[in-house]
Amino acid sequence: MADITKSKNKTSIKSILTKNVVTLIFVFLTVAGIMLSELPVFYLVSEMMTRISRNTFLVLSLIIPITAGIGLNFGIIVGAMAGQIALIIALYFGWTGLGGLLLACLVATPIAIFFGYLTGLLFNNTKGQEMIAGLIVGFFANGIYQFLLLIVIGGIIPVKKVPMIKPDGVGLRNTIALDTNFGEVGLKYAFDNVFKVNLFHFFIIIGAVIIIYSLFRLFYSGENQKIQREKTKKTYIFYMILALILIGFSTLIMNSSTGGFLFTGTNSSAIQSLEMLQSIEVPIFTLFLVFLIAVFNIVIMKTKLGQDFKSIGLSQHIARVSGINVDRTRIIAVIMSTVLAAWGQIIFLQNVGTMNTYGSHMQVGLFAVAAILIGGATVKSANIGHGILGIILFHAVFIVSPTAGKQLFGDAQLGEYFRAFVVYGVIGVSLALHAWKNRKGLEELGK
């Protein structure tokens, strides 16, 4: 018999374009927006680092449900609510600092598990329409959440008079600050402040990590390489070279703050930007948490559970016939996603510093989903790379739109509307593309 060793790999330009149309549009918008807005590099980079560190966790919580075939889990809003409830409890009882925040995460977990379980049940009863169900359950849960926080607290459950409660004693205020609590240091930046590092030191660390990882892969992989269809040796060497360049570049900048030989001839504003860039501080601990979740995602896929996620994601029918309890596995996937979303929302809020009690959670689903789609994920497959790329592009456009709008149209508001139009449009287009591809596939089968 013939020996087939490589699957067909004909990628024409056209198919690459259609597959990644959304990502490409956003790259274009990012570049155009940055140029139009003429925002200073320092501002861009520092905003970007902040947003990456606080939003990535949430976006990564979407990966497991996508892999398990549930599609885009708009229901992470419910997880975000769990996280907020935990934060409110933490603030009410006066927990502070890193310990307080970790405790909040702990409290959020059972709440999120419960919410996730209910959402999972809903999804099992709305198979085929999980996405719209998730969207609507977000609105529905919001109603119950508001009922809880606006009326039950104070109205039915008596609470002591703390700043977060409204003056008349019933219901929580619209905005709650995380920074001060009874005059002591509150929860704001509790994760961020654990360990901060200069931007370029950060790059150096990243470079080092990449080198170590690549070395490890080069010398250790052995048989796993073929099995996991992992990257070839060449790719790892490529990564190492990039990392070395990054390290070299960063070191040079760190050491030539007084102009140095690299920059003779360039104007002072460029040097000034570089100097300002050096003052950007990166919250290592928070990023470490993000790193942990990424690792978790990878590790879980190597377990039996992860394999089951993949199996039901690829074919519910065959998985079921093979004896996998599809419904139960789906619920586990949703619970995991919801818990991660709860923690992700806590990470998000500790950086923002203020909680919009009745609104912080509502945009969560929309933004996270848009981000991962922009990064190249589809309804059926997503990975960490998609998440990170998506966040960078999405937030880049987010940052520059108002200013770009003002430059282009004379009105910042137009920029914001355009941004919203594109964000919603991205989701609509991605879903449409996915549905269209699905139908073409079915037609080919002769249905």
Add this chain to the structure above:
Amino acid sequence: MDKEYLLEMKGITKSYYGNTVLKNVDLSIKPGEIHCLMGENGAGKSTLMNILFGMNVIHSTGGFEGEIFFDGEKRDVRSSFDAMNLGIGMVHQEFMLIPDYSITENIKLNRELTKDNFVSRLFGPRLKTVEYAKMGRDARKALDKVDMNIDEWIRVAGLPVGYMQFIEIAREIDKTGIKFLVFDEPTAVLTESEASNLLRIMRKLADSGIAILFITHRLDEVIEISDNITVLRDGELVAKKKTSETTSREIAELMVGRKIELSGKEKKDIDRTKDPILELKDFKVKMPGEEVKGINLKLYEGEILGIGGLAGLGKLGISNGIMGLYPTSGDIILRGEKITNPLTKEMLEKRIAFVSEDRKEVGLVIDASIELNTVFTAMNINGEYLKDYKFFTLRDKKRIKERAEQMIKDLDIRCTNSKQMVGNLSGGNQQKVCIARALTQNPEIILVSEPTRGIDIGAKKIVLDLLKKLNKDYNMTIIMTSSELNELRGISDRIAIVTEGKIAGILQPEDSDANFGLLMAGKSIEEDRGDRDGNIH
């Protein structure tokens, strides 16, 4: 409990809601034996297999009578897991393979090899690490056993169908302690060379001690490879034969023959000197599961042409193709006019009506009334049953009701009134509504597929008598496609047998049972009169 036998099924009887589908059937197989199970559609083969595999559909409908002995002991098989644990495996017809997975992952689906890590000790066995390398080695062993030297880590997507069949087999033999394998029509989707390869592997597996039950309709394969043959017919065991002691012809006869109360058709004088009203030339239809691979057929005005054959071999594709419901190629010549890519609307307008074999999905709108189901096609195609109100045309409620009531009376449709939802009617009455709709179109040609499927005896008779009456009184030309050979022989002027997507032959209703059986099994009639050893009878 004969220790000699690996599997003994004794006295198996099964009824579904009063309808007996298996009556006192026995099946015995020794280790290392290749045993063929033969029978027409509806003979009871699938039901017997469902019982052996402990399928839910058996237990939730009242279980069965009889006993199963496996490996010397009486067994109670309650689920496919029980069957698997006993060492019984099944290679299905439709492949249960996930295209995006590698061969190894498919072979090990839900039986992945795992090892403990520190998390799994805390949180449960589902978090154990998957040991890909080990799985690959197992898969390699299984693939080698079926002579496949393909890389065990390739993705299944895009592999030829023949390979997928072998991967299915590899999966079954990878299961520990497999002693008995059932192959359900495995060669149906294979090319000739792939099929002979499969038979070779079957022999190899049997020689290694695994007993094989081979369900097929292809007489050639049966004679070539099997040791023993069991023939079922209408739920009963009609024969148990050693292959060396029988011939294809005998088997064919056993499969088909029965005592027929042929309330035969009065011989009609069909004028076959005129041009046929409908002719098919090298007609191909891409209907999934019922592919037509090139047929030539002539249909003469006023005749009833029966189309018979086993399921999945193309007979249903013909009518569906003529109506343009699936992609076709080749020519249709209708009343002298050549049509190459028939459009459904066009064919309906040309006065051909279609009663689909898929009553519930294609033939009816379950949630709509008898009225609406009856008149819709006529309304949509001929513009009838509408009333003109100057600015718009609306449904003519009065005439619709009248027509529906007329049909209810003529066809004896049992219902509460003409507005009743079709979904609430019994199968037979639903079928009558389908026919009513076809008639309301006022066609010249009716294509009817599986008209008596799933309906009771009384209703069957009414439907068949109606077709005969239409043909006699109105000279309606009818193509009736059916798996009930009996019925076809009772009503057709001629019967075409379709097998492997082509016409094997055209017979008269009174032709011998053996001939029908042979054609359906893919053998031509003149040639084969011999048995395995080449002796001629």
Add this chain to the structure above:
Amino acid sequence: MATFIKDIGFPRFLMSLLLIVILVTAIVVGIPIGMVLTDLVQRVGMYGVIVLAMVPSIQSGTGPNFAVTIGIVLGLLAATTAIEFNLVGMWAFLFAIAMALPLSIIVGLLYGKLLNACKGAEMTISTYTGFSIVQLMCIAWIVIPFNSQIMRWPIGKGLKTTFTLESTIYKVLDNFLYFKIGEVEIPTGLLLFFFAACLLVYAFTQSKMGTAIQLGGMNNKFAVASGVDIDRGRLVANVISTYLGAVGIIVYSQSFGFIQLYTAPLMMAFPAVAAVLIGGATASRAKVSHVIIGVILFQGVLTSSMPVLNEIIPFGSVAEISRMVIQNGIILYALTKVDGGQ
């Protein structure tokens, strides 16, 4: 009793019960029932046509039209144009409705083509397309070259977020043949318009094309085997649905008294979907009668509960919360009844 509940459908039964309970409570608590009923009647007329837009889309098999917001912004465009041309009264209203027609046809056809390519995921796609178009229109409202003083910001660019229709088409329909029964005000023109729209839609469902669309939505394969062009049917249904959305917002606005631009239409699809569902429709079957019952029940519960709840639970915006819970709960329930996937 059990069969009675089953016949009506459990959700409908529950809602009706709720409505009765609320009305009774209102009387008991001392809220002037005349006011409540007036509100109810007005809202039925106001929202009715938008809810009607759900019928063609559900019947054709595309599910509830979450993108009716597209029709809504088209209607707003037509209405603002009418005002820009300094039209008033019935002329303004008729002009707006007339202008909305070609707009709806063009946009409806384009969007309908998108829907035809995405069979199976229409609900989510329509939601986000609707959102997207509303945001796009926000840009339009800023750059549109209209100069009417009623609509423009006194300083700055673009049209106001909300502006009154006092001088233009306010209550143009409502006041037509208006009368009072005791304390209850009856906006006859409004109700007549709604019922006329219902009749027209009903007539369409009885036509050859309407019948074909319905059966196509109920059973795709059957319709194809009867020679129906499913895609064309879906396009026509989508155009009608879009137009009903456009007309619906014009009717709504003239009764409400204000035009709300920018992001106001964003969430307008959801109450309409909930209303038709509570009226007895499902994601795949809907009749005009479902619309009438649904809008009475849904708006009835929502409007009458507001004063009552404010009396009983005097803190917080309870009404808003209950609206969120009830409305979305209804839609969730309906989603669990949809046949999933293939």
